Amino acid sequence: xxxxxxxxxxxxxxxxxxxxxxxxxxxxxxxxxxxxxxxxxxxxxxxxxxxxxxxxxxxxxxxxxxxxxxxxxxxxxxxxxxxxxxxxxxxxxxxxxxxxxxxxxxxxxxxxxxxxxxxxxxxxxxxxxxxxxxxxxxxxxxxxxxxxxxxxxxxxxxxxxxxxxxxxxxxxxxxxxxxxxxxxxxxxxxxxxxxxxxxxxxxxxxxxxxxxxxxxxxxxxxxxxxxxxxxxxxxxxxxxxxxxxxxxxxxxxxxxxxxxxxxxxxxxxxxxxxxxxxxxxxxxxxxxxxxxxxxxxxxxxxxxxxxxxxxxxxxxxxxxxxxxxxxxxxxxxxxxxxxxxxxxxxxxxxxxxxxxxxxxxxxxxxxxxxxxxxxxxxxxxxxxxxxxxxxxxxxxxxxxxxxxxxxxxxxxxxxxxxxxxxxxxxxxxxxxxxxxxxxxxxxxxxxxxxxxxxxxxxxxxxxxxxxxxxxxxxxxxxxx
Numbered sequence: 001x002x003x004x005x006x007x008x009x010x011x012x013x014x015x016x017x018x019x020x021x022x023x024x025x026x027x028x029x030x031x032x033x034x035x036x037x038x039x040x041x042x043x044x045x046x047x048x049x050x051x052x053x054x055x056x057x058x059x060x061x062x063x064x065x066x067x068x069x070x071x072x073x074x075x076x077x078x079x080x081x082x083x084x085x086x087x088x089x090x091x092x093x094x095x096x097x098x099x100x101x102x103x104x105x106x107x108x109x110x111x112x113x114x115x116x117x118x119x120x121x122x123x124x125x126x127x128x129x130x131x132x133x134x135x136x137x138x139x140x141x142x143x144x145x146x147x148x149x150x151x152x153x154x155x156x157x158x159x160x161x162x163x164x165x166x167x168x169x170x171x172x173x174x175x176x177x178x179x180x181x182x183x184x185x186x187x188x189x190x191x192x193x194x195x196x197x198x199x200x201x202x203x204x205x206x207x208x209x210x211x212x213x214x215x216x217x218x219x220x221x222x223x224x225x226x227x228x229x230x231x232x233x234x235x236x237x238x239x240x241x242x243x244x245x246x247x248x249x250x251x252x253x254x255x256x257x258x259x260x261x262x263x264x265x266x267x268x269x270x271x272x273x274x275x276x277x278x279x280x281x282x283x284x285x286x287x288x289x290x291x292x293x294x295x296x297x298x299x300x301x302x303x304x305x306x307x308x309x310x311x312x313x314x315x316x317x318x319x320x321x322x323x324x325x326x327x328x329x330x331x332x333x334x335x336x337x338x339x340x341x342x343x344x345x346x347x348x349x350x351x352x353x354x355x356x357x358x359x360x361x362x363x364x365x366x367x368x369x370x371x372x373x374x375x376x377x378x379x380x381x382x383x384x385x386x387x388x389x390x391x392x393x394x395x396x397x398x399x400x401x402x403x404x405x406x407x408x409x410x411x412x413x414x415x416x417x418x419x420x421x422x423x424x425x426x427x428x429x430x431x432x433x434x435x436x437x438x439x440x441x442x443x444x445x446x447x448x449x450x451x452x453x454x455x456x457x458x459x460x461x462x463x464x465x466x467x468x469x470x471x472x473x474x475x476x477x478x479x480x
Contacts, residue, residue, distance in 0.1 A: 017060060034053070034065065034066075036106070039075075049096060053102070056102060074380045074383040079159065084109060087106065103126040105126060106129065132162070135155070136155040137199060153199055153271060156465075165379060165380075214480045217241055218241045220304045220305075222308065223444065224246075225247030226458070229254070229308035230275035231473050234279060237283075241476075243285070245285070246296075254310055256269075305454070306472070307453065308455075309437050309458075319404075330429055337362060341427050341428075342367060343365065348385060350430075352385065361394075363394045364395045368398070401413040402414045409422055410428070436461050436462065456475045
């Protein structure tokens with residue numbers, strides 16, 4: 001009765017839905033969340049789901065299409081990453097919609113009202129469903145309705161809000177999560193489910209709501225126009241302070257300006273551009289090409305100073321290191337990069353730079369001293385990165401290799417047994433972390449006089465986007 005063909009397999013869920021409908025009545029909305037496809041071998045296909053949904057008239061009011069399994073959240077597109085297209089379930093939903101009169105919605109990487117409007121207008125879905133996007137910006141719908149689309153913080157699909165478990169099988173080290181006690185306070189806070197890289201309020205509501213209102217309007221100097229400084233500037237202004245933002249370079253955005261040329265970072269670029277727009281639409285004094293020297297601080301005499309001056313790349317301490325390029329320089333001038341590239345450092349940043357270069361047609365060899373790539377990463381972010389590298393035919397990975405020399409022939413490496421080899425390359429690129437500009441930070445702190453000084457982002461220690469943005473907001477909140 002309940003197995004065999006599709007009609008029999010669908011009998012059990014139809015009986016359950018029928019009993020719910022009978023007990024709750026016709027004015028009770030029943031929404032069925034169902035996989036548009038399982039995306040595993042032997043799993044339910046999109047055609048099978050469409051066939052089942054065609055038998056549900058009168059039993060449910062909404063068919064909500066997702067996909068995949070929690071145990072394989074990335075590989076089965078249950079949680080799409082920046083490497084997946086937006087709206088991963090839309091075409092599956094569209095096929096189901098052809099087989100039923102019940103309204104159909106889809107979830108999965110939908111982070112813009114423009115995309116949502118288009119797929120509804122094309123008849124692929126009746127409406128859209130949002131999950132992680134509503135953590136990134138709970139006001140998504142209200143902003144879209146009122147014509148403020150450019151104020152929406154669009155989900156970057158970075159997995160910060162839901163790290164999940166990695167799917168890299170056969171490597172127990174990939175399952176190791178960070179030791180909480182060894183991490184800075186902001187980092188510990190950010191490991192909670194529901195915290196967000198681009199929405200520093202999410203997960204921190206209680207703490208923020210308990211912080212006192214300013215006793216008056218203060219003159220606030222923010223030094224540094226990267227993500228920490230931009231968020232601090234926006235928050236300080238919104239709390240009625242008089243804000244001056246000083247940036248040493250000729251544009252705002254800081255380290256995130258690399259996203260202007262990385263095809264996989266379009267969502268992070270959207271966030272960087274949003275921060276810049278938010279500063280520009282406020283009455284904030286922005287001083288570009290201006291260095292905040294001790295003399296500058298002494299002349300301005302602000303009530304509070306927020307230091308967000310960033311960090312400098314860690315240089316490899318090996319012979320010939322001066323001839324290598326830092327990963328960020330790759331994005332600034334791709335013309336300097338040869339056909340064959342050796343990437344020294346297989347952390348998350350190194351891996352993402354390697355993927356960027358591979359997409360540009362370069363042949364890349366990643367050299368990592370530890371026994372796996374992206375050792376600082378975990379969960380779905382780790383899976384997404386590794387899977388993308390596995391798909392790239394022009395990326396070679398060498399782990400457990402220590403770099404001992406860089407020359408015009410390439411990189412000399414040594415494995416754990418002491419065996420040496422030379423990896424040939426036209427261009428050597430390195431990504432070995434960032435050093436906080438502590439000495440510069442301390443000089444500015446000393447020059448601030450009686451002003452209250454706060455620090456945020458990379459100048460505290462090499463930070464990720466969540467840490468930078470959250471510390472920027474918190475610093476501004478503490479100016480009272």
